[in-house]
Amino acid sequence: MITELGHFALLLAFGVALIQTIVPLVGAARGWPGWMAVAEPAATVQFLLIALSFGALTWAFVTSDFSLRIVVENSHSAKPMIYKISGTWGNHEGSMLLWVLIVALFGAMAAWFGNQLPDSLRARVLSVQAAIGLAFMAFILLTSNPFDRLAVPPFDGQDLNPLLQDPGLAFHPPFLYLGYVGLSMAFSFAVAALIEGRVDAAWGRWVRPWTLAAWVFLTIGIALGSWWAYYELGWGGFWFWDPVENASFMPWLLAAALLHSAIVVEKREALKSWTILLAILAFGFSLIGTFIVRSGLLTSVHAFANDPERGVFILLIMAFFMGGALVLFALRAGTMEAKGVFGLASRESALVLNNLLLAVSCFVVFVGTMWPLLAEMFFDRKLSVGPPFFNAAFTPFMVALGLVLPVGSALPWKRARLGKAMKPLRYAFVAALAIGGLVWAMQTGRSLIGPIGMFLAAWLLMGTAIDLAQRTGRGSNRLARLFRLPRADWGKAVAHGGLGITMMGVAGLTAWTVEDIRVAQIDVPFQVEAYDMTLRSVTTQDGPNYVATTAVIDVEKNGRFVATLSPEKRFYPVAQMPTTEAAIDYDLLRDLYLVIGDEQAGGGWAVRTYIKPLTNWIWIGSALMALGGLLSLSDRRFRVAAGARKTRAVPAE
Numbered sequence: 188m189i190t191e192l193g194h195f196a197l198l199l200a201f202g203v204a205l206i207q208t209i210v211p212l213v214g215a216a217r218g219w220p221g222w223m224a225v226a227e228p229a230a231t232v233q234f235l236l237i238a239l240s241f242g243a244l245t246w247a248f249v250t251s252d253f254s255l256r257i258v259v260e261n262s263h264s265a266k267p268m269i270y271k272i273s274g275t276w277g278n279h280e281g282s283m284l285l286w287v288l289i290v291a292l293f294g295a296m297a298a299w300f301g302n303q304l305p306d307s308l309r310a311r312v313l314s315v316q317a318a319i320g321l322a323f324m325a326f327i328l329l330t331s332n333p334f335d336r337l338a339v340p341p342f343d344g345q346d347l348n349p350l351l352q353d354p355g356l357a358f359h360p361p362f363l364y365l366g367y368v369g370l371s372m373a374f375s376f377a378v379a380a381l382i383e384g385r386v387d388a389a390w391g392r393w394v395r396p397w398t399l400a401a402w403v404f405l406t407i408g409i410a411l412g413s414w415w416a417y418y419e420l421g422w423g424g425f426w427f428w429d430p431v432e433n434a435s436f437m438p439w440l441l442a443a444a445l446l447h448s449a450i451v452v453e454k455r456e457a458l459k460s461w462t463i464l465l466a467i468l469a470f471g472f473s474l475i476g477t478f479i480v481r482s483g484l485l486t487s488v489h490a491f492a493n494d495p496e497r498g499v500f501i502l503l504i505m506a507f508f509m510g511g512a513l514v515l516f517a518l519r520a521g522t523m524e525a526k527g528v529f530g531l532a533s534r535e536s537a538l539v540l541n542n543l544l545l546a547v548s549c550f551v552v553f554v555g556t557m558w559p560l561l562a563e564m565f566f567d568r569k570l571s572v573g574p575p576f577f578n579a580a581f582t583p584f585m586v587a588l589g590l591v592l593p594v595g596s597a598l599p600w601k602r603a604r605l606g607k608a609m610k611p612l613r614y615a616f617v618a619a620l621a622i623g624g625l626v627w628a629m630q631t632g633r634s635l636i637g638p639i640g641m642f643l644a645a646w647l648l649m650g651t652a653i654d655l656a657q658r659t660g661r662g663s664n665r666l667a668r669l670f671r672l673p674r675a676d677w678g679k680a681v682a683h684g685g686l687g688i689t690m691m692g693v694a695g696l697t698a699w700t701v702e703d704i705r706v707a708q709i710d711v712p713f714q715v716e717a718y719d720m721t722l723r724s725v726t727t728q729d730g731p732n733y734v735a736t737t738a739v740i741d742v743e744k745n746g747r748f749v750a751t752l753s754p755e756k757r758f759y760p761v762a763q764m765p766t767t768e769a770a771i772d773y774d775l776l777r778d779l780y781l782v783i784g785d786e787q788a789g790g791g792w793a794v795r796t797y798i799k800p801l802t803n804w805i806w807i808g809s810a811l812m813a814l815g816g817l818l819s820l821s822d823r824r825f826r827v828a829a830g831a832r833k834t835r836a837v838p839a840e
Contacts, residue, residue, distance in 0.1 A: 190255060193243025194334035197284075200236035200291070201324045203229055207294075207317035211310035215383075223306050226313035227298040233320065234295035237288045244284060244333050245275045254340040257281060257333050263346040263761050265732040273357035274347045279481060279497075280333035282360060283323065286477075289368040290320040293397070297372065304393060311379035312372075319371050322504045330497050346732070346761035355415035359408055363435055366405025367473040370438055372397035373445060374470035374512070377463045381515045384522050386459045391452030394466065396820060398449065402442040403816035409435055410809035421767030421782045423797045425696065425805055428577040433556045434476030437549045441469040444545035447538045454600060455535055459523040460516075461542065467512045472549070474505040479556075530602035537595025541588065548584040555580065582636075589643035589690060592683055593650025597657070611657060615649035633698060640694020647687030651680045675822040682815025689808030695801025706791040707740075715796045718779065719743045725783070725792055733757045735768075738783040738792065742772065754783040778802045 207229035214222025247255050248271050251264045261278040262271055270277075276285045294316040301309050327333070350356070376394045380386045412432070417425045426432060445465040451458045478501045529535035555572045562570045593615070597608045623642030630637055658672055659665040703715040707722040714720070723739040736756040742749040752770035759766070772779040777800045784793025 189243050189246055190252065190334055190336075193240040193247075194332075196236045196243070197240040197324065197328065197334075200233050200240065200287075201321065201328065203233045203236065204291075204317045204321040204324060207233060208314050208321055212314040215307040215310040215314075218307075220306065223310035226310045226317075230291070230294045230298040230313050230317070233317065234288075234291040237284075237291045237320075241275075241284050241288045244281060245272060248272060248275045251344070253342070253344055254336055255333075256335045256337050259337065259341055259344045261347050262344040263732060264343050265761075266347060266352070267731050269354065269357055270347055270352045273351070273360075276360050276364075277347050277351045277356075280327070280331045280335075282364070283327050283331055284333050285361065285364055286368055287320050287323045287327065289364050290316065290323065290371055293369060293372045294320065297375075297397075308379055308383055308390075311382050312375045315375040315378045316371060319375070319508065322507070326497075326500050326504065330500055344761075346759060349733070349757070349759040349762050349764045349766045350419070352732075352759075353415060353419055355411050355419065359411040359415060361408075362404050362411060363408030366401050366403075366408050366442075367435070367438060367476065369397065369401025369404055370442060370470040370473050373401065373442075373466040374508070377466035378512050378515065381463065381512070381519045384519060386452065386463060386523050388453050388456050391449045391454075391456075391462070394462075395446065395449045395453065398442055398445050398466075398469075399816050399820050402439065402446060403813050403820065405435065405439045405442060406809060406813045406816065409439060410806055410813070413809075414806055417802070418769055418771055419766070421769050421795075423700070423702070423769075423780055423782075423795075423799065425693075425802070428555070428574050430556050431476070431480055433552050434472075434479045437552050437556075438469050438472045438476065440545045440549040440552070441465055441472055444542045444549075445469050447541050447545075451535050451538050455529065457529065457535060458539070458542075460520050463516060463523065465542070465546075467509070467516060471505070471509045471512075472553075474501070474509065475553075477501055478505060529600070532598065532603045532605045532608075534595060534598040534600050534603070537591060537598050540591055541595060544584050544588045544591070548581055548588075551580045551584070552577065585690070586639060586643065589647055589687070592647060592686070593654065596650065596654045596679070596683070611653050612650055615653055616646065618649060619643075619646035630699070636694050637698030640690050640698070644687040644691035644694070647690070648684050651684045651687070655680050673822055675819045678815045678817070678819030678822070680815070681818060682812045685808045685811025685813075685815055687808070688804050688811060692801045692804030692806075692808060696799050696805065699800045701798040703796040705794060705796075706787050706789075707794040708791040716798055717744055718749065718796075718798070720781075720794075720796065722792065722794065725786070730757065732761065733759045733766075736783065738770075738781075738794075740770070740781055740794070742779060750779070752779070752781050754781045756783055773803060775803060776800065 207226055211223050211226035211229075214220070214225070244257075246252075247258050248262055249268070251258065251262060251271070253259050257278060257280050258274075261281070262274045266274070275281045294313055297309070297312055297316065301312070304312070373394055376390070376397065380390050409432075412435070413425045416427065416432075417423070445462065448458050448462040448465055452462050478498060481497055481501060555576050558572055559570045562568045593612060594609065597612055598605075599608070619642050622645045623638040626641045627635075627638040655669060655672070655676070656665070658676060659668040701716055705713060707713055707720075709722055709724065712719050712721045719742070721741045723741055725736060725738045728735045728737055734757070736758075738754050740752050740754070742752060750772040752772060754770035755768035757766045757768060758764075767782060770781045777798055780797035780799055782795040784795065786792055
């Protein structure tokens with residue numbers, strides 16, 4: 188009964204979305220307030236209906252309702268409860284229902300908190316947002332119905348993919364989807380502005396909070412996925428340049444560019460066309476990511492589906508929204524005149540350079556991701572594009588971005604004297620160079636990545652601190668003024684500092700990782716760098732729904748006990764699939780990372796040991812970037828009367 192109710196609620200939501208797409212759009216075109224007003228209650232009702240549908244599907248997973256095909260294929264009665272719940276979105280059909288739920292959530296939030304928007308713009312934004320939800324609900328109902336029943340239910344299910352049975356993966360997809368789908372609001376604002384033919388400073392202020400929220404969620408989702416890959420897959424890395432990893436990273440880069448570009452629209456009413464184009468492309472790359480994951484074109488451990496028919500449907504959705512928006516952009520480009528004029532040396536120019544670096548780096552990732560497919564389709568050649576290409580092609584743009592950020596923050600708007608603006612930063616630059624040189628001297632003969640990463644981290648952190656200090660002015664009470672700065676200023680500083688810390692962590696892990704692979708004998712010590720390790724035992728244990736081979740390894744350094752680590756190999760009988768569970772001794776300066784392998788024919792066990800300097804700073808920096816976004820989002824200027832215009836009094840005659 189609950190399942191049928193969920194299916195019926197989804198059908199009703201489809202009907203409401205159809206009304207919300209058409210009626211307010213017509214009302215805005217004709218200037219009919221009553222028709223425009225339909226958008227707000229429709230957005231709320233649509234969200235509540237989809238939430239009911241998603242709740243019914245979740246209930247089916249929680250209660251192990253094996254009359255549903257999706258539950259049979261992605262759950263098992265012996266699975267822990269957290270993975271029964273996460274199994275709801277750990278598959279193609281359920282994840283698409285989560286997708287439309289988040290589309291509806293953002294639309295409802297625009298209805299609830301968009302009172303300061305002009306009526307016509309709000310109606311058009313909600314209509315475009317409803318059209319996106321309508322398209323994906325049609326996709327679900329026609330090709331991916333999560334409420335499909337089985338005529339003869341089995342006794343038990345086939346279990347969820349064991350790689351997804353992890354707390355990190357339980358929370359990673361919802362955050363990632365909040366970011367992916369959150370960019371639909373920026374897209375809706377862009378298309379609504381194009382239809383209305385007006386892009387001004389108020390529009391820039393309205394679109395920034397939605398983009399910022401999506402960027403924060405994407406940051407958290409990507410960081411969670413990276414952390415999961417690090418500790419779960421047993422390979423010791425944090426980013427493999429997998430096609431689906433890239434699919435989430437490309438919208439993140441474009442969203443970051445959009446955030447900075449919208450600032451120029453808000454402050455100077457310049458870069459209007461570019462900002463609109465970025466809003467279209469950012470969501471467009473989210474659709475490309477959806478297509479990559481679900482079309483079967485590219486192979487990945489993250490892929491949800493391998494169905495070309497579904498891929499064609501998503502391709503049609505992408506062509507409709509992206510093609511329609513770009514055609515509208517071409518028709519309206521002439522109406523978006525830039526009012527603000529700025530010099531070559533100015534904050535506007537620095538933000539343009541920031542945008543170019545982010546956009547080109549996104550294009551590099553896109554080419555590397557899609558080139559193997561294009562080469563096979565058009566040239567009948569099988570190619571593999573892996574980390575060496577991405578590291579060589581992508582890294583220079585990030586180095587340039589790290590160099591530009593502190594300078595751009597120091598430049599005033601409109602026009603500046605570069606020498607004067609750089610004067611407060613000269614000592615920071617010299618100090619950062621000295622740190623980079625010191626690291627180079629200490630690691631002679633190794634990669635340049637370490638010194639460059641340390642230099643960029645120091646440059647960003649010190650540049651950010653100087654920027655905050657400059658905003659407090661001169662004289663006494665500077666400390667008090669520092670804490671009274673707007674939250675947006677603090678948010679920018681924390682996010683830029685987080686980027687520097689992440690760069691430092693990436694450089695440390697990439698340049699100075701030590702790897703050791705050997706056959707270890709029980710109670711026979713072996714040494715890796717300064718650490719003495721002893722394999723004490725290897726036992727077999729039963730888990731909730733798996734069998735684990737667990738090693739116990741004691742670690743000492745200079746005769747002092749460090750940790751006892753227990754790496755595991757798990758085998759899931761239902762899914763007939765093994766997984767690796769690395770044992771990690773976390774530390775701010777290094778991670779000690781152990782993986783147990785197979786028992787060897789001549790006795791002993793294969794053991795892989797990694798010593799990874801500064802690894803945790805990657806995720807500390809990511810958390811700081813997300814925190815910076817949240818601080819900016821909490822700024823009063825984003826919450827109160829965003830873009831509201833005061834009505835001037837008309838004198839009596």
